[in-house]
Amino acid sequence: MITAPQRHIVFASAAIFLVIIAIAGLTSFGSGALERTMIVFLVSLIGVAGIGVYSGNSGILSFGHVGFMGIGAYCAALLTLPVPLKTATLPNLPSWLAATQLDFVSATLIAVLFVGVVAAIIGAAIGRLEGSAATIATLGLLIIVHGVTIGWRDVTRGAQTFFGVPRETTLWTAAIACIIALIAARLYRDSVSGLRLRAGRDNAIAANAVGINIQKERLISFIVSAMLMALAGSLLAHFLGAFSPKKFYFTDTFFLLSMLIVGGMSTVTGAFTGAVVITLITEILRRFESGFTLFGFEMPTIFGTTQIGIGLIILFAMFRKANGLAGLKEWEERFFARDISPPNAPVAARPVEERTELQASGLVMQFGGLTAVNDVSLTLKPGEIFGLIGPNGSGKTTVMNMLSCVLKPTVGSVKLGEIELIGRKSNQVANFGIARTFQNIRLFPDLTVYQNVHVAALSTRGGQNAEARTYAALERLGMLDRADADSGTLSYGDQRRVEIARALACEPTLLFLDEPAAGMNREETDGLMETLRKLCAELGIGILIVDHDLKLINELCDRVAVLNEGKMIAEGTPEQVRNNPAVVEAYLGRSA
Amino acid sequence: MELFLQQTVNAFALGGTYALLALGLAVVFSIMGLINFAHGELMTIAGYVLMYCGLAGISFVFAVPLALLASTFAAVLMERVAFRPVRNSSGATMLVTSFAVAMILQVLFQNLISVRSQPVLLPEALSGSIMIGGLVIGVNKLVAIISTVIMLIFLDRFLSKQKYGIAMRAAAEDFAVARLMGIRANTVIAGAFAISGLLAGVAAILWVSQRASVDPLMGFTPVLKAFIAAILGGLGSLRGAVAGGFLLGFIEIYLAAFLPPALQEFRDPIGLGLVVLVLLMRPNGLLPAASLKAEKV
Numbered sequence: 020m021i022t023a024p025q026r027h028i029v030f031a032s033a034a035i036f037l038v039i040i041a042i043a044g045l046t047s048f049g050s051g052a053l054e055r056t057m058i059v060f061l062v063s064l065i066g067v068a069g070i071g072v073y074s075g076n077s078g079i080l081s082f083g084h085v086g087f088m089g090i091g092a093y094c095a096a097l098l099t100l101p102v103p104l105k106t107a108t109l110p111n112l113p114s115w116l117a118a119t120q121l122d123f124v125s126a127t128l129i130a131v132l133f134v135g136v137v138a139a140i141i142g143a144a145i146g147r148l149e150g151s152a153a154t155i156a157t158l159g160l161l162i163i164v165h166g167v168t169i170g171w172r173d174v175t176r177g178a179q180t181f182f183g184v185p186r187e188t189t190l191w192t193a194a195i196a197c198i199i200a201l202i203a204a205r206l207y208r209d210s211v212s213g214l215r216l217r218a219g220r221d222n223a224i225a226a227n228a229v230g231i232n233i234q235k236e237r238l239i240s241f242i243v244s245a246m247l248m249a250l251a252g253s254l255l256a257h258f259l260g261a262f263s264p265k266k267f268y269f270t271d272t273f274f275l276l277s278m279l280i281v282g283g284m285s286t287v288t289g290a291f292t293g294a295v296v297i298t299l300i301t302e303i304l305r306r307f308e309s310g311f312t313l314f315g316f317e318m319p320t321i322f323g324t325t326q327i328g329i330g331l332i333i334l335f336a337m338f339r340k341a342n343g344l345a346g347l348k349e350w351e352e353r354f355f356a357r358d359i360s361p362p363n364a365p366v367a368a369r370p371v372e373e374r375t376e377l378q379a380s381g382l383v384m385q386f387g388g389l390t391a392v393n394d395v396s397l398t399l400k401p402g403e404i405f406g407l408i409g410p411n412g413s414g415k416t417t418v419m420n421m422l423s424c425v426l427k428p429t430v431g432s433v434k435l436g437e438i439e440l441i442g443r444k445s446n447q448v449a450n451f452g453i454a455r456t457f458q459n460i461r462l463f464p465d466l467t468v469y470q471n472v473h474v475a476a477l478s479t480r481g482g483q484n485a486e487a488r489t490y491a492a493l494e495r496l497g498m499l500d501r502a503d504a505d506s507g508t509l510s511y512g513d514q515r516r517v518e519i520a521r522a523l524a525c526e527p528t529l530l531f532l533d534e535p536a537a538g539m540n541r542e543e544t545d546g547l548m549e550t551l552r553k554l555c556a557e558l559g560i561g562i563l564i565v566d567h568d569l570k571l572i573n574e575l576c577d578r579v580a581v582l583n584e585g586k587m588i589a590e591g592t593p594e595q596v597r598n599n600p601a602v603v604e605a606y607l608g609r610s611a
Numbered sequence: 612m613e614l615f616l617q618q619t620v621n622a623f624a625l626g627g628t629y630a631l632l633a634l635g636l637a638v639v640f641s642i643m644g645l646i647n648f649a650h651g652e653l654m655t656i657a658g659y660v661l662m663y664c665g666l667a668g669i670s671f672v673f674a675v676p677l678a679l680l681a682s683t684f685a686a687v688l689m690e691r692v693a694f695r696p697v698r699n700s701s702g703a704t705m706l707v708t709s710f711a712v713a714m715i716l717q718v719l720f721q722n723l724i725s726v727r728s729q730p731v732l733l734p735e736a737l738s739g740s741i742m743i744g745g746l747v748i749g750v751n752k753l754v755a756i757i758s759t760v761i762m763l764i765f766l767d768r769f770l771s772k773q774k775y776g777i778a779m780r781a782a783a784e785d786f787a788v789a790r791l792m793g794i795r796a797n798t799v800i801a802g803a804f805a806i807s808g809l810l811a812g813v814a815a816i817l818w819v820s821q822r823a824s825v826d827p828l829m830g831f832t833p834v835l836k837a838f839i840a841a842i843l844g845g846l847g848s849l850r851g852a853v854a855g856g857f858l859l860g861f862i863e864i865y866l867a868a869f870l871p872p873a874l875q876e877f878r879d880p881i882g883l884g885l886v887v888l889v890l891l892m893r894p895n896g897l898l899p900a901a902s903l904k905a906e907k908v
Binding site: 078080144147148149150151152154155156158159162163166167169170172177273276277280322323326327329330331333334337338341 | 640644646693696697700701702703704706707708710711712714715717718719721722726835838839841842846876877878879880883884886887890891894895896
């Protein structure tokens with residue numbers, strides 16, 4: 020399912036189609052040398068887009084994908100290699116494989132599927148690593164694949180050249196494959212999985228809180244991208260006719276990665292830009308490599324001019340445009356705004372059906388020797404606003420983190436009706452009807468406001484009516500007119516509102532707000548209070564609110580609990596709590 | 612048994628070199644989140660200084676400090692020129708920058724020095740061997756082990772007793788807070804690079820003393836291994852880097868010694884497979900960095 024406006028997808032696909040056809044068409048009038056250069060360009064472009072599907076959307080740079088290209092190349096080549104040649108050059112091949120000879124297209128399809136399976140296994144293992152550790156793990160993957168290819172002589176001829184592969188890759192096959200790959204990459208970017216993955220890239224903790232299982236989406240993108248790499252590999256194998264494991268190692272990895280990075284890894288526009296720029300520069304510098312004459316001076320032969328050129332361009336790009344030449348947006352996203360219109364069949368905001376209470380009892384949280392929360396019990400009811408206050412460091416946020424399964428308490432239980440929440444993953448909580456905001460705003464800054472909220476709607480309650488729910492949540496918080504802005508560019512108060520809208524799009528029974536009024540002025544705070552009251556009255560949502568603004572707590576809350584040094588020292592109506600001597604002491608100190 | 616002990620000595624020598632490299636990477640990573648691809652080129656620089664000193668007839672005793680000085684200086688220079696402009700960028704941006712630096716340096720070595728491997732003059736004593744309790748141990752292996760131990764002790768002292776060392780540890784735990792406490796970012800980062808350059812220099816000397824040659828890509832493979840050692844130990848954790856380096860050294864040497872001949876060709880994949888197994892059980896590495904747990908929600 021695609022989350023982008025139809026218009027974007029249509030324009031993007033049409034542009035990809037026309038540009039690639041135009042490139043291929045123009046090339047077909049050129050020389051044989053130009054044709055070879057362009058085939059390599061198109062195949063590289065598939066590879067760059069393939070790596071981008073994983074690295075761009077997940078934010079994890081991968082050095083391992085050329086390994087998948089290698090597997091795809093060997094796999095497809097083994098299937099198309101003529102049987103007599105196979106028996107001559109690879110005598111120890113298993114007989115079923117030795118006797119098989121397929122046409123180029125079926126061999127490529129099988130190779131792509133095979134690599135998909137391999138990637139699923141590898142991705143499941145690598146998926147547990149985060150950030151830079153994951154990047155280095157992919158580096159390990161490249162070395163492993165290279166090592167196995169060299170070692171497995173019976174099948175791959177080891178380090179020797181694997182030859183005799185029919186040269187089936189023509190300019191037009193490469194062009195068609197490239198169109199398919201680029202459109203696939205573009206569609207993945209704005210698929211539900213791609214959008215979720217980008218949300219996870221921007222902020223993992225917030226993504227979990229709206230029900231996104233990042234590891235799952237990462238695995239999907241890993242498989243899709245590996246399959247695209249296999250396509251590129253098969254094309255390359257049937258273009259070259261002869262190759263060795265060295266072809267799928269560091270040199271080509273760096274070449275493809277430099278394209279991806281210079282262009283910008285999070286878009287297909289960037290992949291294309293990078294491939295064009297690096298190919299052009301390589302072609303130009305290659306002419307200089309063997310020495311040339313400049314104004315009568317003989318320039319010496321400089322070995323590796325292309326590498327230095329590419330290196331300098333990467334440095335320039337990183338210093339000046341760290342997100343790549345194309346930036347973070349596709350071209351069509353820059354030119355055409357998203358129309359946000361009310362849903363055709365306006366879905367009435369779903370009132371809370373389950374009248375289940377959340378009961379926390381005996382929560383204790385120890386960080387090393389420090390007891391941050393000590394034996395706290397509380398009950399949250401739908402339709403009620405519950406305030407949690409206390410001096411700094413009294414454990415309010417820690418309690419909220421335990422209730423939303425971000426932290427696992429040392430001791431204690433949190434029950435939603437009959438369901439025990441402790442021990443569940445934080446990405447499951449949203450589907451139990453608990454949504455939250457964060458003390459330090461955690462939006463997905465590179466996604467638009469609409470996407471921030473939409474991804475939450477798509478990832479909870481089975482994603483039903485996601486668009487209507489997104490619209491309703493944005494409308495309630497008054498963010499419709501900023502819906503197409505990048506959420507990272509909004510003012511502080513607006514960012515808080517988007518965070519609440521995002522939580523609301525999960526259609527929660529219970530909404531946890533961690534200092535929602537921080538950074539808001541008086542009017543904004545009053546507006547927020549009005550909104551929250553309405554949520555409670557109209558939808559029957561229960562709200563747990565942590566804040567320092569005592570005016571807000573007093574006016575808004577039905578019940579208030581006070582924490583001090585990890586212990587609950589009072590609970591009751593705001594009135595009762597205000598007059599409680601222990602509370603007065605905690606806030607103002609003991610009177611002499 | 613004797614073979615086993617012999618190989619254990621080898622494992623300590625190789626693991627120690629990996630540990631020094633991984634430690635150099637970890638010192639920088641823990642402070643600024645950069646995985647320095649160009650760390651290997653620091654090694655290569657130290658290697659070339661040794662080579663030129665040999666050609667110029669400078670005694671090895673003086674060549675070693677010169678080589679260390681060169682790699683340390685090169686590391687600080689590298690930070691100033693290439694990494695300062697991207698200091699506050701994402702990890703990926705910094706990693707890519709360092710990868711471009713590595714690429715440019717490699718081509719420069721190829722053009723300015725030689726594409727081919729160059730011999731390095733080593734003192735006779737290094738190639739000898741001595742008998743300890745029935746074991747024949749190469750002097751170079753022994754030197755490697757002793758140097759590693761000295762470096763580790765020196766670094767431990769520096770980080771726990773010296774003002775700059777403590778500042779660096781503070782910066783590694785929480786750079787923002789360390790700066791608020793009056794620790795200068797430039798000083799700490801330059802210091803971290805100096806240490807990583809020094810460690811790369813020591814590793815380079817140990818590496819060259821086993822091989823007696825240097826080429827433009829000399830640093831590439833060992834630093835690749837050091838990357839893996841660093842995640843095996845726990846990225847950003849200094850003790851983890853040392854542990855990961857030694858463990859990787861042991862895995863490689865024992866596989867080379869005890870794997871049946873038919874499987875020898877798969878040595879690298881099997882070794883890395885073992886590393887992956889360890890990581891599956893401990894995704895944050897053997898001794899995870901403290902900063903991993905500290906993220907506030």
